[in-house]
Amino acid sequence: xxxxxxxxxxxxxxxxxxxxxxxxxxxxxxxxxxxxxxxxxxxxxxxxxxxxxxxxxxxxxxxxxxxxxxxxxxxxxxxxxxxxxxxxxxxxxxxxxxxxxxxxxxxxxxxxxxxxxxxxxxxxxxxxxxxxxxxxxxxxxxxxxxxxxxxxxxxxxxxxxxxxxxxxxxxxxxxxxxxxxxxxxxxxxxxxxxxxxxxxxxxxxxxxxxxxxxxxxxxxxxxxxxxxxxxxxxxxxxxxxxxxxxxxxxxxxxxxxxxxxxxxxxxxxxxxxxxxxxxxxxxxxxxxxxxxxxxxxxxxxxxxxxxxxxxxxxxxxxxxxxxxxxxxxxxxxxxxxxxxxxxxxxxxxxxxxxxxxxxxxxxxxxxxxxxxxxxxxxxxxxxxxxxxxxxxxxxxxxxxxxxxxxxxxxxxxxxxxxxxxxxxxxxxxxxxxxxxxxxxxxxxxxxxxxxxxxxxxxxxxxxxxxxxxxxxxxxxxxx
Amino acid sequence: xxxxxxxxxxxxxxxxxxxxxxxxxxxxxxxxxxxxxxxxxxxxxxxxxxxxxxxxxxxxxxxxxxxxxxxxxxxxxxxxxxxxxxxxxxxxxxxxxxxxxxxxxxxxxxxxxxxxxxxxxxxxxxxxxxxxxxxxxxxxxxxxxxxxxxxxxxxxxxxxxxxxxxxxxxxxxxxxxxxxxxxxxxxxxxxxxxxxxxxxxxxxxxxxxxxxxxxxxxxxxxxxxxxxxxxxxxxxxxxxxxxxxxxxxxxxxxxxxxxxxxxxxxxxxxxxxxxxxxxxxxxxxxxxxxxxxxxxxxxxxxxxxxxxxxxxxxxxxxxxxxxxxxxxxxxxxxxxxxxxxxxxxxxxxxxxxxxxxxxxxxxxxxxxxxxxxxxxx
Numbered sequence: 100x101x102x103x104x105x106x107x108x109x110x111x112x113x114x115x116x117x118x119x120x121x122x123x124x125x126x127x128x129x130x131x132x133x134x135x136x137x138x139x140x141x142x143x144x145x146x147x148x149x150x151x152x153x154x155x156x157x158x159x160x161x162x163x164x165x166x167x168x169x170x171x172x173x174x175x176x177x178x179x180x181x182x183x184x185x186x187x188x189x190x191x192x193x194x195x196x197x198x199x200x201x202x203x204x205x206x207x208x209x210x211x212x213x214x215x216x217x218x219x220x221x222x223x224x225x226x227x228x229x230x231x232x233x234x235x236x237x238x239x240x241x242x243x244x245x246x247x248x249x250x251x252x253x254x255x256x257x258x259x260x261x262x263x264x265x266x267x268x269x270x271x272x273x274x275x276x277x278x279x280x281x282x283x284x285x286x287x288x289x290x291x292x293x294x295x296x297x298x299x300x301x302x303x304x305x306x307x308x309x310x311x312x313x314x315x316x317x318x319x320x321x322x323x324x325x326x327x328x329x330x331x332x333x334x335x336x337x338x339x340x341x342x343x344x345x346x347x348x349x350x351x352x353x354x355x356x357x358x359x360x361x362x363x364x365x366x367x368x369x370x371x372x373x374x375x376x377x378x379x380x381x382x383x384x385x386x387x388x389x390x391x392x393x394x395x396x397x398x399x400x401x402x403x404x405x406x407x408x409x410x411x412x413x414x415x416x417x418x419x420x421x422x423x424x425x426x427x428x429x430x431x432x433x434x435x436x437x438x439x440x441x442x443x444x445x446x447x448x449x450x451x452x453x454x455x456x457x458x459x460x461x462x463x464x465x466x467x468x469x470x471x472x473x474x475x476x477x478x479x480x481x482x483x484x485x486x487x488x489x490x491x492x493x494x495x496x497x498x499x500x501x502x503x504x505x506x507x508x509x510x511x512x513x514x515x516x517x518x519x520x521x522x523x524x525x526x527x528x529x530x531x532x533x534x535x536x537x538x539x540x541x542x543x544x545x546x547x548x549x550x551x552x553x554x555x556x557x558x559x560x561x562x563x564x565x566x567x568x569x570x571x572x573x574x575x576x577x578x
Numbered sequence: 579x580x581x582x583x584x585x586x587x588x589x590x591x592x593x594x595x596x597x598x599x600x601x602x603x604x605x606x607x608x609x610x611x612x613x614x615x616x617x618x619x620x621x622x623x624x625x626x627x628x629x630x631x632x633x634x635x636x637x638x639x640x641x642x643x644x645x646x647x648x649x650x651x652x653x654x655x656x657x658x659x660x661x662x663x664x665x666x667x668x669x670x671x672x673x674x675x676x677x678x679x680x681x682x683x684x685x686x687x688x689x690x691x692x693x694x695x696x697x698x699x700x701x702x703x704x705x706x707x708x709x710x711x712x713x714x715x716x717x718x719x720x721x722x723x724x725x726x727x728x729x730x731x732x733x734x735x736x737x738x739x740x741x742x743x744x745x746x747x748x749x750x751x752x753x754x755x756x757x758x759x760x761x762x763x764x765x766x767x768x769x770x771x772x773x774x775x776x777x778x779x780x781x782x783x784x785x786x787x788x789x790x791x792x793x794x795x796x797x798x799x800x801x802x803x804x805x806x807x808x809x810x811x812x813x814x815x816x817x818x819x820x821x822x823x824x825x826x827x828x829x830x831x832x833x834x835x836x837x838x839x840x841x842x843x844x845x846x847x848x849x850x851x852x853x854x855x856x857x858x859x860x861x862x863x864x865x866x867x868x869x870x871x872x873x874x875x876x877x878x879x880x881x882x883x884x885x886x887x888x889x890x891x892x893x894x895x896x897x898x899x900x901x902x903x904x905x906x907x908x909x910x911x912x913x914x915x916x917x918x919x920x921x922x923x924x925x926x927x928x929x930x931x932x933x934x935x936x937x938x939x940x941x942x943x944x945x946x947x948x949x950x951x952x953x954x955x
Contacts, residue, residue: 112586115582116579119579119582120579270581270582271581272581272584272585274581275581275582275584275585276585279585279586279589298728301727301728302727302728304727305727350582546588547592550588550589550591550592551592551595551596553589553592554589554592554593554595554596555596557589557593558593558596558597558600558771558775559775561772562772562775562776562779563779565742565743565769565772565776566776566779567728568728568729568738568741568742
């Protein structure tokens with residue numbers, strides 16, 4: 100069920116109406132459970148396609164059940180390995196082609212996020228953070244919540260359980276209007292900004308691979324423009340999707356966690372990942388980075404090494420997070436770039452703090468030049484690393500990198516960093532001055548004004564959807 | 579629940595109000611263009627419909643009239659070469675419409691013909707004379723021709739228009755109508771607000787172009803086309819382009835030829851007239867292209883197949899092949915387009931304006947010859 104299809108609107112309206120008919124918790128849980136089943140079924144053309152997903156869920160549930168009675172580290176290790184092996188097999192990672200594959204097409208959408216949820220429950224059950232015995236229907240509603248099914252956000256089970264069939268968000272006229280506005284804003288991001296960026300990107304990308312001998316400057320500019328457009332597309336596609344999900348969640352009384360917090364204003368790579376796909380970053384922090392740091396510190400207890408162990412742990416965490424994004428060899432490169440970005444950033448922080456002292460380092464990071472330079476460099480690094488996502492075949496990736504060469508990549512890096520730095524410098528100066536006159540603000544905020552504003556956005560969304568004619572797809576669905 | 583229902587009602591009412599308001603505005607700015615009889619679809623840019631494919635798809639109901647009609651179909655060289663304004667005054671017996679579309683292959687031409695016939699009631703269809711302009715570049719399969727990144731592979735511009743507003747739905751076997759063609763005008767009325775917003779977006783883009791480049795669009799003006807002379811490098815690039823666009827190294831698509839044959843046969847069987855025009859290209863292009871020879875042979879076979887039919891005529895304008903008369907490898911300059919148009923008008927006045935006869939028509943080079951051929955029988 101595509102997010103932009105009339106079917107999805109009808110489905111969503113149906114679930115919201117059915118949910119609010121009664122305040123009975125069992126009834127609401129039933130509605131959500133059915134909603135999840137219908138949503139997943141909409142992706143199927145044959146019942147057999149659901150069987151691998153069902154098997155994966157059953158395996159996950161069995162592991163959680165075993166761990167709730169047998170809380171040993173061995174059991175946890177075996178369960179994690181078993182679930183990961185099953186995931187890798189079903190996801191058809193190209194490095195594990197020798198494992199073979201199932202001889203029929205099947206549903207893989209949502210598998211990655213189900214994996215995160217299952218691993219989280221297993222670890223929390225084992226550690227005792229989650230003592231409640233989870234029933235199969237609650238397990239299904241949590242792992243397959245239709246709002247978060249395709250690409251998160253990754254909600255903790257404890258938070259989910261608190262709102263499972265219980266409206267934790269109190270609905271009033273203002274809250275409901277903000278929820279509607281958020282959904283509409285999400286669609287605007289999704290079908291206007293992201294779709295237009297994708298449209299422009301799809302015209303530039305083939306030119307990078309075209310035969311011929313373009314000038315160095317043209318090639319660098321083409322690459323910088325294509326890579327930047329892809330990043331704009333990715334961000335607005337994903338954050339638009341999140342706005343739709345979170346706004347819809349409010350109408351179902353759910354307070355789902357935020358996934359983005361102005362990532363392009365980040366001043367460092369590590370800060371960037373605290374603002375981008377936040378629930379994924381937090382998951383990796385809790386379930387990979389923290390345990391890894393603890394393990395390393397227990398192996399190398401010298402205090403002088405602590406900061407450097409952190410650097411290594413960052414490298415490993417971001418490497419794994421990067422590799423998770425895809426199933427081909429290019430995503431290993433992406434993981435290495437993510438790992439390198441995070442660890443170099445950490446090393447820089449450690450080195451500056453050691454050399455300048457924490458106070459002087461902090462003062463330096465607050466200077467105007469440093470702020471915009473750091474923002475530009477951070478975004479530029481991320482933009483270039485994302486090349487792996489739009490050239491998923493290693494041969495294309497190496498061809499492109501070979502064509503650009505070190506000089507081309509450096510020039511594109513510098514150009515993007517300068518453009519983003521300058522953009523932010525200008526935006527920070529212009530934005531505060533853009534305030535509507537009082538009478539306009541009053542008219543806009545009136546009941547009629549704000550609803551007409553909402554309707555205007557919807558009108559533009561419908562018109563742009565018709566104009567671009569090819570329904571945009573949700574990019575993170577593939578990850 | 580009541581807050582949700584209240585907000586849903588408010589949102590719906592606001593949207594409906596805005597929609598109706600913009601719809602009303604569209605009638606003020608662009609009074610209903612779907613009435614008033616056949617017209618030149620090449621002026622789409624000046625209408626609410628903006629592009630030729632959209633104009634043909636959404637505005638084709640104007641062709642459902644009992645008048646005799648000459649409907650010119652083909653690709654961009656047909657669009658620029660046969661000027662409706664020049665042909666119409668010379669053809670008192672019929673209303674002329676040019677429905678040719680840039681980039682069209684035979685499949686898309688067949689789609690245009692089907693769409694027109696689908697809209698017309700039977701008494702309206704009978705007086706149709708279809709002028710089909712062809713050249714070798716149109717005989718490429720849709721999978722090759724329509725492979726841009728912004729479309730689903732193989733979908734023509736007309737397919738895009740079919741799906742764009744939900745008038746058709748996509749199936750494994752191609753587009754299936756959701757809105758019956760008799761409801762076309764009602765459907766167009768319902769989407770007028772969207773068309774106006776799109777139009778505004780396009781005009782805004784044109785304004786930006788004008789501001790940044792001093793031009794409305796990247797397309798050359800007639801004056802620039804008239805002055806254009808192709809360099810050897812341009813010619814080489816053009817040949818390479820067509821090598822890439824055809825999908826075959828030498829021959830042309832058999833499927834496209836068969837489709838042209840069945841389309842012509844279907845038109846003739848239903849009593850409509852067909853003028854098949856073998857469009858000229860500059861001599862350097864004709865001589866250098868690896869496709870031209872095969873195309874000519876196939877076209878001759880096809881003309882031979884129908885030559886006994888009284889409602890069929892095929893013409894060639896191969897003598898109009900002067901290199902300097904073309905602005906590129908395909909498109910006639912304005913002064914040549916005037917000659918093309920005159921020549922077509924001459925042939926049509928003796929073919930489309932005559933009463934039905936049983937006499938077959940054969941290919942001719944010029945109107946005088948076509949007339950002569952007709953009088954021989």
